[in-house]
Amino acid sequence: MQGQTALKVVSALLFFCHIYALSAQVEGDFVGHPLQVFVQRDIDRLGTDRLQFVDSLTGDVLPVDVNGRQYTPIGRAVMFFDVTTNRVMLATSDGTIRPHPFIQPGVNTQRIDWIISGETIAWTRTDATEMGSLTTRTSVADLNGVAVREVLVDGPRDGIRVLPVAFSKDMTRLYMDYQPATVGELSPFQQYAGLFALDLDGGEAELLPEEPGCFCGAAFGAGLFVRLDLTEDQLGYDVNIYNLAGEVEHSIPALSLEGYTQAGGLTLSPDGSRAIYALAQIRDFGGLNQSVRTVFVLINLDSMTQAALTDPITTFVQAVEWTEDSSALIFTSPDRNGTWKINLTDGRLSLVASANYLGTLR
Numbered sequence: 001m002q003g004q005t006a007l008k009v010v011s012a013l014l015f016f017c018h019i020y021a022l023s024a025q026v027e028g029d030f031v032g033h034p035l036q037v038f039v040q041r042d043i044d045r046l047g048t049d050r051l052q053f054v055d056s057l058t059g060d061v062l063p064v065d066v067n068g069r070q071y072t073p074i075g076r077a078v079m080f081f082d083v084t085t086n087r088v089m090l091a092t093s094d095g096t097i098r099p100h101p102f103i104q105p106g107v108n109t110q111r112i113d114w115i116i117s118g119e120t121i122a123w124t125r126t127d128a129t130e131m132g133s134l135t136t137r138t139s140v141a142d143l144n145g146v147a148v149r150e151v152l153v154d155g156p157r158d159g160i161r162v163l164p165v166a167f168s169k170d171m172t173r174l175y176m177d178y179q180p181a182t183v184g185e186l187s188p189f190q191q192y193a194g195l196f197a198l199d200l201d202g203g204e205a206e207l208l209p210e211e212p213g214c215f216c217g218a219a220f221g222a223g224l225f226v227r228l229d230l231t232e233d234q235l236g237y238d239v240n241i242y243n244l245a246g247e248v249e250h251s252i253p254a255l256s257l258e259g260y261t262q263a264g265g266l267t268l269s270p271d272g273s274r275a276i277y278a279l280a281q282i283r284d285f286g287g288l289n290q291s292v293r294t295v296f297v298l299i300n301l302d303s304m305t306q307a308a309l310t311d312p313i314t315t316f317v318q319a320v321e322w323t324e325d326s327s328a329l330i331f332t333s334p335d336r337n338g339t340w341k342i343n344l345t346d347g348r349l350s351l352v353a354s355a356n357y358l359g360t361l362r
Contacts, residue, residue, distance in 0.1 A: 033057045034362050035093055037078055038355035039071055040337055051078055052355055053093035064091050073359035074116055075143055081112060088112060093361070102145045110134065110161075110181070117167040119143050122151075122174055126161040126181070134181060136162040140174065140200060151200055152176075165195065166220040168244075174198045175208070175220055183215065188292075188316045188334070189264025189278055192218045195227075209242050209249065217264040222272025226299070228263050237263045237279070239299055239306055252306050255279070255297060263297075267319040269326040274344065275299040276309070276329060278317050292316060296329075298344060309347045320357055332356040 036054040043050050043065070051064040051071070068080035068089065077090040079100065088100040103123050105112055114123035121143055126136045133156035141148040151174065154162045163179040178194035194212030198205050214230035216237060225242040229251075236254030243249075259281040266277040281293040293312035300306070320339070321330045329342050330352070339353035 034360055035076070036360055037073055037358040038339070038353060039358055040355040050355075051091055051358075053361075056360075062093050062095060064093075064095055064097065066091055066097065070113070071358050072114065072116065073361055074121070076361050078358065078361075079114070102141065102148060113163050115164045115166065116143070117171070120167065120171060122164045122167070124162055124164055124176075129156050131156075133158050134161050138162060138164065138174070138176070138198070151203060152198055152205065163192075165192065165218070168197070168220075169223060172200055174200055175225075176205075178212065180215065187215075187264065188262065188280065188282070189217065189318070190266075191215050191264040195225075208244075209247070210240065217266030217277050219266040219268040219275060221268040221270065224268065224272055224301070226266060226268055226275050226301075228266060228277060234261070236260075237277075239275075241301060241304075250304055252299065252304050255306060255308060257281075257295070257308065260293075260295070265318050267322075267329075269322050271326055273301055274326060275301060276319060276344075278319075279308075280316065281312075296331075296342060296347075309344065310342065310349065311347075313349075321359065330357055 034056045036056055038052040040050040040052065048065050048067050051066060053062045066080060067084050068082045070081050072079045077092045079090055082089045086105060088103045089097055090100055091097045103112065105125065106127060108127045109125055110128050111126045112123060114121055119142055120140065122140045124136050124138045126134050128134060135155035137150060138152040139148060139150045159181050161179050161181050163177045165175045165177050167174055175195060175197055177192040180193055193215045195208045195218060196205050196211065197208060208225060213227060216228040216230060218227045223243060223245055225244050227240045228237040229240050230237055231254050236256060238254045239252040241250045257279065260279045262280040262282055263277055266275060268275045277297050279295050279297050283291045292315055294317050295312055296309040297306055298309040315333045315335050317331050317333055319329055319331045323330055327344050330339060331342060332339050337355055338351060339357040341350050341352050
């Protein structure tokens, strides 16, 4: 029911996005109503983005202009890195933009990354040494800043940083990745190189099964670790599934799609029955004539099969949220404004909003 309600609100934004300029801008916190949050990218020549806070009950919209990246719903705010001030900021539905109270870069910080699970946040701060090597400091805290603690210091390493990926279900471990700093920034999808588990109580770090692997997709959830694995002929991706509790492994053979050599953005459904990843064919990467063809691949974790779900899409894509009891997926593109839904039954695509859906603030 929650997923269906969210989808209806997302669909309604097709109307709201076109008329928000005529709507009354509401002061305050929308009386505590759930808020759907969207971002419309590059609204001017300066690269300004527009966050749109949409009241899910009244349809009122409040726009907040920012210039950032890594937009993440957190509590009743959107957390992001402001590229003009090099600060981590919080934007709220009353139009306020303020610095995050306890997560900020230092003088030599190259990047800050974070993940949120429930009321807990983990973040990494990657700093450059005088010699150019990277040291990553990982911390964990409650969202309100209580119990801030540093759980890992890694480095210095040449060209390698550490990235938080997910918490374990019982919140005792933090899954992380040894990420190639330069290549990771250029990748069109979220990909991982060397995944490991960090014990948050004892501080011990242990590589996950078969890691380090290829620089490709992975996902955690429902007690599973799902990992893409580039085949020896480099023409496709096997899917390896691990039950982290029982160390049980299954492997699904790769698809045969000629020229589709980039894979990532793997996401696992909440019930652990399905997963989806993006598989792309890229020509003239980074050049003036770059062309992209992307298909979604559906993994059935009950039958242990994978199959192409869609016809090629001419842009990169990234999953945002499962909906309709895991029978549909909301996704966006990093290169285009818009939000789409894909029906997993027939692979049908539909545009549901003209801005990029970020999530719900409750």
